[in-house]
Amino acid sequence: MTILLLNEFRSNWRSFRYPAFLLVVFFFALLDPPMMTYMDEILGYFAEGMEIVIPEPTPEDVFASYLSDVSQIGILVLIFVIMGSVAREKLSGVAGWMLSKPIGRWQYLAAKLIVHYAVIIIGLLACSTLAYLYTMSLLGAVPLVEALWGTLALIAYIMLIATVTFTFSTILNSPLQAGGLTIGIFFLSGILNLFISNTAAADYYPNTLIGELMPLVNGTTGPADIVGPLTVTLGLCLLLAILAGARFARMEL
Amino acid sequence: MHGFLGPNGAGKTTAIKIILGLIAANAGKVIVLGERLQFGQTQKYLQFTNYLPQDPVFPEGLTGTEALALVADIYKLDYRNSRSRIKRLLDYFQLGDAAKRKVGVYSRGMQQRLGIAAALLTEPELFILDEPVSALDPEGRRKVLEIITRLKGRATVFFSSHILADVERVCDHVTIIDQGRKLLETSTDQLLNRYAMEQYIVAVKPEQRKKAVALIRKNSSVREVTLQGDKLLVISEPGKAVAMAEKLLPILIQQGIVVTEFMQNRSNLEEVFFRVLEENHKRSQVI
Numbered sequence: 086m087t088i089l090l091l092n093e094f095r096s097n098w099r100s101f102r103y104p105a106f107l108l109v110v111f112f113f114a115l116l117d118p119p120m121m122t123y124m125d126e127i128l129g130y131f132a133e134g135m136e137i138v139i140p141e142p143t144p145e146d147v148f149a150s151y152l153s154d155v156s157q158i159g160i161l162v163l164i165f166v167i168m169g170s171v172a173r174e175k176l177s178g179v180a181g182w183m184l185s186k187p188i189g190r191w192q193y194l195a196a197k198l199i200v201h202y203a204v205i206i207i208g209l210l211a212c213s214t215l216a217y218l219y220t221m222s223l224l225g226a227v228p229l230v231e232a233l234w235g236t237l238a239l240i241a242y243i244m245l246i247a248t249v250t251f252t253f254s255t256i257l258n259s260p261l262q263a264g265g266l267t268i269g270i271f272f273l274s275g276i277l278n279l280f281i282s283n284t285a286a287a288d289y290y291p292n293t294l295i296g297e298l299m300p301l302v303n304g305t306t307g308p309a310d311i312v313g314p315l316t317v318t319l320g321l322c323l324l325l326a327i328l329a330g331a332r333f334a335r336m337e338l
Numbered sequence: 339m340h341g342f343l344g345p346n347g348a349g350k351t352t353a354i355k356i357i358l359g360l361i362a363a364n365a366g367k368v369i370v371l372g373e374r375l376q377f378g379q380t381q382k383y384l385q386f387t388n389y390l391p392q393d394p395v396f397p398e399g400l401t402g403t404e405a406l407a408l409v410a411d412i413y414k415l416d417y418r419n420s421r422s423r424i425k426r427l428l429d430y431f432q433l434g435d436a437a438k439r440k441v442g443v444y445s446r447g448m449q450q451r452l453g454i455a456a457a458l459l460t461e462p463e464l465f466i467l468d469e470p471v472s473a474l475d476p477e478g479r480r481k482v483l484e485i486i487t488r489l490k491g492r493a494t495v496f497f498s499s500h501i502l503a504d505v506e507r508v509c510d511h512v513t514i515i516d517q518g519r520k521l522l523e524t525s526t527d528q529l530l531n532r533y534a535m536e537q538y539i540v541a542v543k544p545e546q547r548k549k550a551v552a553l554i555r556k557n558s559s560v561r562e563v564t565l566q567g568d569k570l571l572v573i574s575e576p577g578k579a580v581a582m583a584e585k586l587l588p589i590l591i592q593q594g595i596v597v598t599e600f601m602q603n604r605s606n607l608e609e610v611f612f613r614v615l616e617e618n619h620k621r622s623q624v625i
Contacts, residue, residue, distance in 0.1 A: 088411040092397055099399030099440075178395040185358045185389040185466075186412045189380040334378045337361040 089188065089196035097200070102166040107208045109162045110155050114216035117151040122223045144224045145303040148232055151216040152239050152298045155209070160246050160271065163205070167250040168264030170197055171333070175258055181338040190334050194255065198326055201247050209240050228304060235302040238294040238311055241318045245291055246271060248322045255329040288313040291321065339490060341509030341526070342498040343611055349518040350498045351392060354468050357496075358389055371463060385413070386463040390470050393446070394453025402428060402437045402444070402452055406459055413460045420459070427455040431481075446473045454482055465495045471504060483508055506530075506607035514614050521618050529610055536579045540570040541599035542590070550595050557585060571603060576617070 097103045120127070125139045142150075171194070174180040183193060213236040220227060249270060253263035278292040287293045293314040300306035344350050355361045357368055359381050368375035371383040396405040403424060410420035428437045431451040436444065441452060450473040457465060467486070471479040479501075486508050489495055499505050505512060506526060513523040522529070542550045547570070554563050554572055559582035562573040574582040590597050 088408065092400075092408055095404075096398045096400070174397075178391060178393065179397055181355070181358075181360050182389075182391060182395050183397070184360060185384065185387075185391075186409070187380070187382075187385040188412060190378070192380075335362075338355070 086192060086196060089192065090200055093196050093200040094204075097166070097204075103204050103208075106159070106162050106166045106204070107212070110159050110208055110212040111215070113151050113154040113159070114212040115219065117154060118147050118216060118219040118223050121147040121150055142224065143303070144220050144227045145231075145299075147220045147224060148216060148227045149235065149299040149302040151213075151220075152235050152302070153295075155212075156239055156242065156295050156298065160243060161268070163243060163247055164250050164264050164267050164271070167201060167247055168254055168267065169260035170201070170251055171255040171329075172258055172260045172263050173254075175338060176260075184338060190336075191330050194326075194330050194333055198248070198251055201251065202244060205243055205247060206240055209236060209243065227302060231302050231304050234308050234311075235298050238298060238301055238315065241315055242291060242294045244322055245318045248325045252325045252329040255333050289317045290314055291318040294318060339486070339495045339509040339511065340497060341505035341512040342496060342515070343500075343502065343505060343512055344515040345615065346500070348516045350515065351468055352518070353515065354389070354466055354496075354498060357466065358384070358387075383464070387466060388457045388460050388462040388464075389466045390453050390457040390468060392469040392472065394449050394456070396441045396449075396452070396456075398442065400441055401439060402433050402441055405441050405452060406456055409456045409459055415460065423459060424455075427459060431455050447475060447478060450474055451478060451482075454485075458485065461493070463493055465489065465493055465497075467495065468498045469500065470497070471499070471501065479504070502608040502611055512607070514611060516615055516618055521614055526607065530607065536574045536576065537603035538572045538574075538583060538586070539566070539599060539601050539603045540572055540586075540590075540597065541568070542570070543596045543598070544568065546595050549593070550590060553589060553593055553595070554586060557582060557589070559585070569599065 094103070121142045124142070125137060128137045128139070171180065174183070180193070184190060213232070217227060217229075217232050246267065250263060250267040253266050254260065257263050257266075274292050278287075278290065278296065281287050281290050282293070282296060287296075291314055294311060297306050297311055297314075301308075301311070342350055342353070352361065356363045357370060357375070359375055359377055359379075362377040370381070371386055373381065373383045375381060397408065400408065406424040406427065407421070410417075410424065415423075425434075425437075428434050431454065433448060433451060433455070436448060441449065444452065450470070454470060457467065457470075465486075470486075471482050474482060483504055486495055486497065490510075495508075497505065497509055509526055511523070511525050512529060514521045540550070540554070547565075551563055551570065554560055554570070559574050559578035560572060561575045562571075564571045564573075572582070572586070587597065587600055
């Protein structure tokens, strides 16, 4: 299993897929704190003579803005990273070559998913730490526990999107179809959230995790308030992974 | 050494993929190294099997050395031995200079050589080689066939190829398939002898050739008479070679034909292959 994990990481690293995702998250971690802090001055350069009044951002605003940017652009980049994970190898014949060796089909899929999850979790934790420290140096400290809960909520949501992409990549034969379908679901779930957010269903809807990023960081919402959507999100990850594995186990390659 | 032959689209690669558990068979059963294949389950025999696909592919981003190291690690080969063996194999297949380059930039021939090196690395009990020399130059082909020949007695080689001369040179058994069905499975020698028995070369005086053809055609055991150079190629109906040969020569002599040559025609595998396919097509047309 270790061999498969290392191979998966090496392939995705060298093909610049993981670096692309990590660079985007790193970019927001590095750019959002100074952008938000000096926004009024930046705008002043572009609109000379005009008076622009922007409320001074709090450290919580800055950190939540970083999380929010990752939850949009970061996710889109991640979909591109993962959409070919299995589909591309099925098309090229690499999957057949690997599975003609003493490797189980579940093992093959699990290695891929574990590495994707590890990169998401470690990458986001590292970049969030950077954003946290940078924000602290510019505006002051964000409460650590709240910042951590915000990051964990984002990680859980991103893991779900990664799992959806991975499942489509496993079931379908085209990376583009897998990516397109996931992007469609990503946007549809956002639209659906507009109708659900004020109902009781929001307590179990994964997108609530994204809606609660700011309240989690500034402490108006606590971890207890996201137990429902967090459980559903992780449960869906598990369910989709099992579905992908069960389909792949009987798939002709 | 088992040659697996069939025209394009006959189902050779499909059959190989079924053996490897990559696709499901819709009928029959597959037993490899004593183990019955269950589609969708991890097969123990894969630990003792190595497969070389028609167009070898390797995981993205790996160098030649890393691709072979991955194979060695998957098969749990001893680290130190496998690394020195990898170096030797890369050098042998003239990939030493490209060992640290990514496989993605290799030419098709280089990828095929790397694929063969990967197949040989693990010393398995069963090699499944799908068109292993199709992308190689004559020198590369010679080398690979030499290596395959050396495996005789050490491993079973299941060798699919459309280069029939290679199969004839290397394999002691052949299976011919067409349209997903097995037409024939026998030893190469038996196959060649059987068809040699059915073909005779008859040489007569040129002015008597027409009469000789007419007489030969009257023999009910004769299927076909064709002119081959200045001699006649006489092919018997399947299984009637002996009866044909016993009657033919006395009849020709009795009718005053001067027979200057009467001998069995040794066919090569290519001729036999096309004969088998032709017979099968005729049979299926009748049905």
